[in-house]
Amino acid sequence: MTDEPARSSRAVVVGGGLAGVTAALRLADTGLDVTLLEGRPRLGGLVFSFRRGELTVDNGQHVYLRCCTGYRWLLDRVGGTRLAPLQDRLDVPVLDIGRPGRPRLGRLRRTGLPVPFHLAAGLATYPHLSLAERASVGRAALALRRLDPADPALDGIDFATWLGRHGQSRRTVEALWDLVGVATLNATAAHASMALAATVFKTGLLSDPGAADIGWASVPLGDLHDTLSRQALDAAGVRTVTRAKADAVTRTADGRWSVATGGEQIEADTVVLAVPQREAHGLLPDGALDEPGRLLDLGTAPILNVHVVYDRKVLRRPFFAALGSPVQWVFDRTDASGLARTGGRGGQYLAVSQSAAQDEIDLPVAELRERYLPELERLLPAARGAGVRDFFVTRERTATFAPSPGVGRLRPGARTRVPGLYLAGAWTDTGWPATMEGAVRSGFAAASAALSELGRPHEHPLQEAA
Structure with missing residues (x-):
């Protein structure tokens, strides 16, 4: 008498941001049959690129640190490490x-x-x-x-x-x-x-x-977190479906899960909800969390990015931070955007990253232009008299959860109260703020919890780095 082969476990990951991609890769690497659903036409969540004329523009400037071992694992897993180099030293x-006078450098x-x-x-x-x-x-x-x-x-x-x-x-x-x-x-x-x-x-x-050594992408973020991530998922055997928003997550008669998306019903043993907290709240079945309303109490915080394309080089450093000015951090994105390769030779594209931008997030572009162009001229004397080829802004009104005092009690862990259903996202209880590192670590936590419940042997990717 021979044992029947064990039924292949099937998992659905809802959300194709960094948390969802991480969870899907970890589950697939242990042999699960994984489907990744993403409502947008691309992967990457809030870390993405888009086209503006001949430029490839990141929605915002994202950096990471050498201590971000989770995010570094993801870069390595998708083959993007060399495309997001770290400083040799902070x-x-x-x-x-x-x-008064010329800006003072420290x-x-x-x-x-x-x-x-x-x-x-x-x-x-x-x-x-x-x-x-x-x-x-x-x-x-x-x-x-x-x-x-x-x-x-x-x-x-x-x-x-x-x-x-x-x-x-x-x-x-x-x-x-x-x-x-x-x-x-x-x-x-x-x-x-x-x-x-x-x-x-x-x-x-x-x-x-x-x-604290700083790293950032030398290519558009979409190259890393859409193109390379999709290739890594394909190689791992993950079925990736974009433009597929999950409408409902329900239990089946035999205790499994059914995820409805468009006209398709996908049954699975494991479901990971790697979507923003309000979307997760809308998909959670009754009894999944002790106090599901806490997800709605998690506030959000905006990030504003101001993009300026000059007709000449005005900044000789890759980036800088500012004091005594509304400007916070400024990065040179000329090469990454493809400006020099698209007839913009001699020009420079700067991205101004403004966190905690509650007072500015809804200001009209004209008002932001009047505010920031003079400030950049104060900081960068070479910008005085330079022509502005383009000025535009990108706004992420709910870029992160608000890290207010007491937020810890609102952040749920990866496990829910019902078997086979897990949460991922930078807003879950990772111990980190809402960073790319926190998102990846949440994907690890959800995948590890699912694999443990399924009895699948696995090792945490950061075990040696911890």
């Missing part, structure tokens, strides 16, 4: 125009010394803080290093309150803590959970000398 040019840099001494030399020569303020930063960093970001008490206070208790002046918050924190948390210190801030700063700046 080096952030910071221009301050808060005082740099946040690290050395190869062990933590925390790797930042000491850069901080000692950082001109945007006084000697006393630099000393106070060192003391606060040592206190930060002793914190446990998983401590629930930290989630109940805001980052600004903690900084104030540790002697940080308003200038120190502006010129250092918010310079980094706004870009990574999508909130100022006064509106950010201390727990999430501790994760960002402890992991990024105080875990390893190279943890």
